[in-house]
Amino acid sequence: MAKLDWQTEEEAGWDDLPPPPPPRPRRPRRWPWLLIIVAAAALVAYLAATRVQQRVNAAAANVEADVRAGDGLLYSALQAGDEELLRGRLSGRDAAWTDTQLVLAQERLALGDAARLFGFLPRPGARTIFTVTLSPELDEALVAVDQRYVLTTTGQLTQNITLRQELIYRPGAAGWLLAPPADENAYWGTWYASSGRYLTVQYPGRDAAFAERLALDLDAQISVLCRRVECAPDYHVLLRLERNQASILRLSDPRFLLDGDNDISLPAPSLVGLPVDDAGYQALSRAYAALVTQATIVRLTEWECCARVAFYRAFLAWELRALGLQPWPLVAASYIRLLDLPLDAPQLEALWQVDDPAGITPTQQALAYALLEFLLGVPGESALPADLLASGSDIRGSASFWGWVNSISEYDRRSAGALAADWAAYVFAQARARQTAAAQAPRPGLPNQDVLALCRDDRWRLLRYDPAGGAWDNLYTFSYDQATGVALPDDSGLLLLDFEDDLSRMRTVLWRPSESLVVADAASDPLVFPDWQGAGDPAGQLVTVWQVSRSERGGGQTSLLDLASCTPAGCRLQAMPGYPTWSPGGAYLLALDYGRLTLSLGTREGGAWTTVADQAISPFWLDEQTYGFVQGVDRRQSNDLVLRRVGDQSARTLLSASDLQAALPPERQGNGLVIVQAVPLPDRPEAFLVLTAGRPFPAGGIFEITRPDPAVDWWASEITITWRSTSDDLSYAGGATVTPDGRWLDAYVLSGESRRQVFYNLAQDELVLRSVVNERSQFQSVDYSADGQWLVRLHAGYLELLHPGRDEIYREAVFYDYDECTAVVWTDRE
Template sequence: MPAKFSWRTEEDADWDNEIITTPEPPQEPKPYAWKRILLIVVLLAGVGLVIYRQVGRQIEAATQNAEADVRSSLNLMYMAIETADPELFNSILSGRDPAWTVAEQAVFQANLVVDRSPLGLQIVPFKGLLPGTAVPPEAIQAVSLSPDLNTAEITVVHPYIFRDGPGITDTISLAQTFIYRRGNSRWLFSPPQPDFWGNFATFGGEYITVTYPLRDETLALRLANDLDKKLTELCQRFSLNCPDDFRVRLRLETDPATLAMLAEPEALHKGSLRLELPTPTLVGIPLDETGYELLYRGYATAVVSAAISTLLKWECCDHARFYQAFLDYHLSELGLKVWPVTHADYQRLLNVGFQLPELTAFWHDSELTVVLQEKDWQIYTFVDFLIHRFPEVSPIKMMSEIRPQLSFFTWLADTIDPTRELGTGSDFMDNLDIELAQFAYAQSRQGAELPPVPLPEQDLLMVCSMRQETGRFSYLYQYDWRAEAWTQVYSLPSLLLLYPGPKDEGAIVQMIDFNEDVWQPFLWQGELLPIGGADETPLFTFGQTTPDGRFLVSYAPDTERQNFVPRLIDWTSCLQDNCQPASLPGQPIWSPDGQQVLYEDTLVFDSNLLELDKRFFLFGLTLQANHIWRAATGNEDALQEVGAGYAPVWVDNTHYAYIRFEPAANVTVGEEINVIPSGPAQQLVMASVVDDEPHVLVTLDELKASIPADVPQPAFLVMRYGVTHSAHPNQIFLVALSLSASHLYVFRVDVETEEVAFLFRAAFEPNHSMAFGPNGRFLVLTSSTRGLDNSEIEVPGQALMLYDTQTDKRHTFLLDTTFSTPSVLYDWSADGEWLVYRIDERVLGLMAPTHDFYQQLIRIDLGGVCGSLVWVSR
């Protein structure tokens, strides 16, 4: 400050010595002074305007930068949700309120930051995202910044799907609000200030008291009124007898921990009517009436579930899966959930050969689920059966009897059959199984689709047997499509086996009477016609015929009656009681045109492999190298030995293949070899009728090398047999067994290029069979369910597999039946359109796979044990 400056205040003034002077007369203003003043004012205004605009632009730029940074942090949060990355989520999470932070981390771990599945709302992923973004700009409804640009309120609109029935969905949107605050390096997802929510208020209804934050007052009051009405409906239905002091006390909480609790349904079943659920702003605000209705259903489902469990005094979580199924049924009756069971589920039940003991494992499950799991369909279908088959017992009664320490059998018997009309012990379960099958069949027929192509002009023939006091009786049944009924056409006090007849013109029936030592084949053509001579020699057949269907392969005992040896008989002569069988040197395999025949030197009951009606049956693991001969049909005296091996098969009319052991192994012909777990390797060879010189097509090492790396690799592999079809010229579909025969591997071998392609792997058990359908498109095989990636399978069982050679897809159908080779468990119609197969003792499956039709069912319920089934022409 300059030294000669004199600072004076009002308190320092010398008023007494003040000199009074006479003012001079005013001077006249100089010309144009006002113009200079006006110019100064204008200049100052311009400078101010410039400064104002600069400040405005700076504020606008700061706001835009802040909003961009907020959107960037929001995008990071959504990327963390999408990738389930907790570290990334924590990096944008505020730590100013530790309790809030822990709660949001729990919400993230439960995958409920934006997902609302526990409320029945499945989030729809955003579409049309730009690279590096997880939230589209149009989904962000609003970004509101505080005046100091340190706090942002963001509203994001999410689409959700609600499944309102099979194939029926509603789509809604919920607006969710997030608070962000400026941090040191980025904006952080943060808790709102207390004034964001406002004070709490209370609504009191007839059956409910709701406490809610004033921010959500409009929506909360509407929810409270609707919830009160739903509780009133609950108390008026289902004979629950709500007591006078029955009251639900619901608090709509602002704590995000209540969002995480939605993933823990056990919290609703603790016997308390004091509930805490997230307030609507935490869940999301609906944008329209449909959105409100679905949000209300979510709240009502939670409230009503807690009320029912409290009124029934259910102790969570004994037998939870069954309890939840009954609970969902009652919620569906109240219009809060969709009951998932349809006619298709009953058909599915029949398709998998379901039986009641399979539910025992589910009965002991004590885990409640937020979302219905795929494997729950069996439980829900069974509960639906109980509710509708036994209407005299109310569903709430069935539900109320689910108590701790009760066995599945005791609960069932005491609840639905207290008078034991269905029997006791195992009889009760067996009879209930029958009731379920009959009910399931009736339900499946109601929902069945119309066949895509006409049913064949053929009938089904099936044989069943039953033990009676006087011995075993067998029955032959015929199914009439038009009448949808089975008719018993024959019965005998003996064992009957059934095989397809030549070109479906009738069927071959083998009768075996062990008591009388009578073995007699018949031809069925509306009646049983005996096949064989008058010498009463035991005669046995599997129904093998020549390609033209004229001759039948049968087996008769040798002179010492030690073995059954093959013979060829003429149908026409035998039916006229003039059989003149011709002996065969071995097991015959005819060329497709019937002009050539291969013989494998093995006895039928010693072989582990049988070819019947162009299908192969495998029922053993041991192998042996057998002599293989070839001859022109009708010239069996001029046999030509072509080699030693097994499983000969024709590639076409002039080329054949078989499997042999590597020559270096020096395997003795006719000696049984157990190749599991180790043994001599094999080769697939092919020869021509021109010179019968074998040529190696593929070795065992080459088979192994063709198996992809993502397929379980067998420790040891053995070639077993191959099948061919005219629709696949120059190709052999080769089956190989893995270590201990636990699985089989199927390959396609091209005989021209000698290329090998791996097709698929399946579980294997003895009594396996495989064959092409008539048109060659589908390969059918029986296998085990062991190792199948199928959530429906709880216990290993049997399966029918259908492989589509055109699409490389497989369809697996579960069976509950016993394979007894060589029973014919599946058969194609003559036109190649329809495949029938036995699911279990109660139902058959019928499919037209060319037309993607897999759901026709045929009820059996004939009693006893049913075996083979075949098509027969009318």
């Protein structure tokens, strides 16, 4: 057994052991620092990236805001019709594209307005940007715009539709500008085709989803037509949906789709606006179907454009309504416009001879619609019989208007008078019935005034019509057999004449809502008769009358009646040497003696009159000190427009008719001109209009006279003459005014053998309304409201309220059941 030498720990000789080797130095740990560095770098990178992204987002947001601002400026330029501003909002990289945009804008077909050609009316203020998509380089923006429209269904109901259109913008020196696609082929995509039994549709890939569905619907629509009229076995139509905006302009051509061509080109839906829902698809596809069906009918009837085109269009409209593709074009307002025209056989016979679609006004076209409706019955209840459809409703084969009329009715040339009478009564009845039943367009704000009318049933009465409530009230009942009246110049009432034909009994009555004062009667000397010569005293105190002295046989004298002086004993009268034309402030007035053609100057206080011109007509005021007149009345010779100043014996011949003729374009130089009237512009003191008649008659025109430097008055200024408009069938006849906003010229013209009132849109240089004047009323048959915003006109059987708005004229007919009415005015409410 081994012997072990055990020792305790205390006994062991530990101190004798060699010392342990020194520890090896440890390498420092680097990885925590690396982690810290990496984390810090990541944090810095993250923060930098975030800041960069924020800056990118901020830059993109700023760019998007700039794009939206550029779109707003473009839209504002379009709304204002400002070509110079619009040109500045268009890219100039493609001159042809830019020119097309300007033409589209001029025709009111730019951007979303192209949908007008499909029957969609843009709702004002209902245009919104849906999205703005920016390119990565922020050098291009695709802007999706939603436009809401109103259209009329075949049941004459209104429907709201939204179409979405994509616009391209690129940056330019003046901001973001509307631009064409950089690559047309890449933007629109490959061409495709879809074919059916009767129809092939070619379309760009961009519109494939819409076009494929449209092709099926159109083919089915043509099938319906071919079941009614036997189509040839190989009958086929090619429809191409064009990506070129020139296709919009072609569609606006009145002759388009009337030439019977098999190949039809229409704007692609992307140019008009793509529907955002199924209701929009149904509406837009129905509009395309109407256009394609119209072209198909033209071909099937073998009609050659454009004989008797107004009546052939009426026939087409009848068929499209029967097929459920378009509403019948006549609405309540259409019949009111028809009442502007002579509803007689010569008017219809003349329209039958017209073979130029561009030469037919909307109102003339409505004549054809109304006659077809009168002869055939309610449109849309049934389509035309197949034999009439096949022959173009006999329009193609009829040599004369009466031959066509007799082919579809019992009327013929021998019963022309009966046709005219029956048709005119029908139009009037339709106008009244539909005006009552139809929902009115939103009415502009009414003045704080009522309409007063002199009308007769069993007795003559002064009636009040409340435009807001539509109620009639009897205010005053006349005692005798005849009645006339004119408005007081302050619109507080009327000066009435109640009389017998032989004047054995008569009385002149100053009528206001609060009083009725007899100021003259059959025993008075002089006799006092109300007289109306347009604008009255600006101060509202003096009213024009005609006084006749009992001591004089026949004749009489124009006078001013002082309303403030009137008592039961009479009124103070101030004799005048002629009919007055007041200065703007009412301190001075010109008096024109229509018999001697002498012009005199005086003051409202009366006293001496100064003769300032002979052989003068049409006096006017440019300001409180400067007045003018037309001198020389022989239509065979040129005449002059002359200016004078109050207190100055000298005169300035500002221009002559030959000066105006020199301003005409070359093609108009052949006709001579005669100056008829000068018309001040309320919103532009540096300019006025001159209206002319033709020599030979009619060929009238409108010219604008401007002083280049408004700081120089008319007496010393040079002038610029600008031709605005001429018409081959109108001759201006005086009595013209301009509405307070300066946008509308309200004038009287001679057209053929009738006198008409016309409204000319000065902002658009467009004649908008041409209405026959009520010649039966020899008294005040028209009157403007105190604010100048509303006009009331008297017609046989109805009053008409007109509001010349920014671009259009609101019209409303108020039918009455009285035997006749002879005067109408606006007056203040109590």
